[in-house]
């Protein structure tokens with residue numbers, strides 16, 4: 136499950152709400168060359184790597200996708216997604232719109248969700264509330280103009296007005312997606328085999 140949004144749109148808080156709500160979800164930790172913010176933990180929030188280290192991961196084909204966002208490199212290690220899938224859990228990826236596009240191209244079965252605050256005023260308040268400096272808010276709003284343009288490519292849109300509702304809506308999307316027939320053909324097949332054996 137891929138969550139994208141303009142910066143301040145609520146990816147991080149919706150993700151942590153999802154993980155608390157249902158143990159089936161697990162966060163696929165990504166790597167970045169940006170500096171660690173106070174409170175962030177290496178290996179939990181991100182794998183913090185150098186630009187050289189990032190280049191090496193990229194050349195060695197260890198990244199599922201990568202993008203440059205606000206001047207820093209970000210990428211999803213293949214391993215972080217595969218490990219979650221092997222545990223039978225749902226990987227939650229909070230990545231930018233370019234990354235979301237790459238993932239959807241590689242894995243058409245991925246479910247992409249675009250989060251939007253109810254209005255621009257709320258987005259600005261949330262960015263300020265998070266402690267972003269005015270110049271950072273301006274850069275993020277400028278980037279948001281381009282991000283909004285590709286929102287229609289996403290499978291679902293969730294308005295992040297009241298946080299608990301937004302979390303529930305994303306969880307409901309995941310629940311319904313797991314009910315898609317094409318994701319459950321093994322169960323149909325197993326039942327069919329039991330019928331054949333009985334005959």
Ligand code: ADP
Pocket residue numbers: 140141142143144145146147148149261262264265295296297298299301
């Ligand atoms: P992103 O990860 O997309 O950049 P965050 O999850 O960091 O966005 O959210 C930006 C800020 O807005 C954070 O301070 C967060 O606590 C706050 N926030 C996000 N969603 C809501 C909401 N529905 N109601 C109130 N505050 C919110």
Ligand code: 5GP
Pocket residue numbers: 140142146165166169200201202204209210211229230231232233234235
């Ligand atoms: P931040 O630095 O604020 O944590 O994240 C900046 C942007 O990079 C956010 O839109 C975030 O979702 C995105 N991002 C984080 N990890 C990845 C990643 O692995 N790949 C891509 N494409 N974007 C990412």
